[in-house]
Amino acid sequence: MASVEIRDVYKSFGATEILHGVGIDIVDGEFVTLVGPSGCGKSTLLRMIAGLESISGGEIAIGGRVVNRVAPKERDIAMVFQNYALYPHMTVAENMAFSLKLKNAPKAEIDTRVGRAAEILGLVPLLSRYPRQLSGGQRQRVAMGRAIVRDPQVFLFDEPLSNLDAKLRVAMRAEIKELHQRLKTTTVYVTHDQIEAMTMADKIVVMHDGIVEQIGKPLELYDNPDNLFVASFIGSPAMNLLKGVAAGNGAPAFEGSGGISIPLPPGTSAARGASVVLGIRPEHLRLADEGFPVEIVVIEPTGSELQIIGRTPGGEEVVANFRERHSFEPGQTIRLAADLRLIHLFNAETGKRI
């Protein structure tokens, strides 16, 4: 087990720069997810930690040792690939034993370590099968087994659940998290799915266009997004974002399109007349007579919640979630308001939190 330090790392493919100076500190034993939309550079960064991509600038250190010039096999890391990358001509046991076999480990040791990993993952009855004879979830587990057997310093996961169906994904999510709690190996996990990131990580790194947007604990990111990107990316359904200006005589207020006005927390630092974006999470909206009007477009009852999608007079989309049941009708206009403490305000030009 080891810490991983990523210091001001750059990556270019030819003239195209993919990563523009990324810095992340990963503490020993931590579970960190790199999350972001496709093309944000998260997989490239993971592959750079693994040594499968060269580092164009900056440093990566594993366990205090700078590994920029260290060959992948010398880095003592194990990686689980998106397509599992199981050797099709080897049985489950041979797949898991491969790295030990290359190290010329004694047969008895190989057998015990493979046996133990197989037991942890429930693979014992499948040891003599070939990958082709396994289901997606089983293959996923073999790929993890291959990583566990090596007892590496760091586990790297590259979108390991994206080839599984929704139900299995949820199950494997819990399984990976449990595995981490049990083994306490430093883990870097790449995903584009913010739910996966939220549910599994000790720490989330939100990446976008080759830079780090924000690093923090899952709920920190959820409650205090640094900028508009994080605000819109973390959370499902996404945060409602309304464009407008800061205004108000006396008590500060937000004035949006279509003449809506929403009071802002007192002491907000937004300058009068500045263009701002107001963010409210769907579950923080409640029915209130003093609120702003929203015309209901779609009603989606899920049983535990009632979700409505509506439009403000200015035509902006608003999503609201209610724990209690209401008998709304499409076309009906309701008035919504939010607790002042739960309102987020962003600078419309820079996207930064105010």
Added chain:
Amino acid sequence: MASTTASTKGTSSRLAGLTESRGWLSAWFMLPAAALLLVFLTYPLGLGVWLGFTDARIGRPGIFIGLENYEYLWDDSVFWLSVFNTLLYTTVASILKFVLGLWLALILNENLPLKSFFRAIVLLPWVVPTVLSAIAFWWIFDSQFSIISWALIEMGIIDQRINFLGDPTNARASVIAANVWRGIPFVAITLLAGLQTIPQSLYEAATLDGAGRWQLFRYVTLPLLTPIIAITMTFSVLFTFTDFQLIYVLTRGGPVNATHLMATLSFQRGISGGQLGEGAAIAVAMIPFLLSAILFSYFGLQRRKWQQGGGD
């Protein structure tokens, strides 16, 4: 369900049932293909086998003489020499083609500059008509004007021209060299296609597992390429075993039958010599060899357990 419709009473409905039956309909659809196979494959093959049991000559339909042709060949040293030559030619040429072809495929699979250009160049020997390349080789191996002899003499390595096609050993080596040159592209390009089906992530996984370059080849490339190798080499062996054009242009089987293959001997006896029956018998004698090569690759190499899917 077709049979239930067919079981309803009346001839008209039975006819309707028949035309609706899947089996009946598919038989009709298969008829053209079956006819082509029968006329152009089964008939010539059957005729060849039949001729082998007759004493047919050109211009005279023969009569059935049983195994007489084969009995004659059994005691014919030239026939046995041609069998030996064919086996030698096939074995040596196939091994060389495999080794060099695989090596070339591995090189072409790397990220070279001008990759597609080199891949196109490799195909050239395969694209040129055999007879044309055979004539070029005939020139290269000429006892007077050979460019190889000339170059070696100029470099001071030898002082006498090499008698490429006049000496039995040299002649055998020369025709094998020409065959290898011609056969490499097929092996290289097919294996290259096979190499490209191996997912990059397997190499990456093996690299992280600690494999070096040789181990990557030994544990990832080679096992995953085996099915393609089996098919490619089966075809290569069949092509080489039945080779005719190259030998016919270069040596016509000489010197002193040292390069006579079964195919060239069959042609010489059957067509040039007019002994159709005997020529056919030699050709038929090739069938067991070819069949065993096919069966060997089919059962021995092609389908591995790990390739078989499902079966939970």
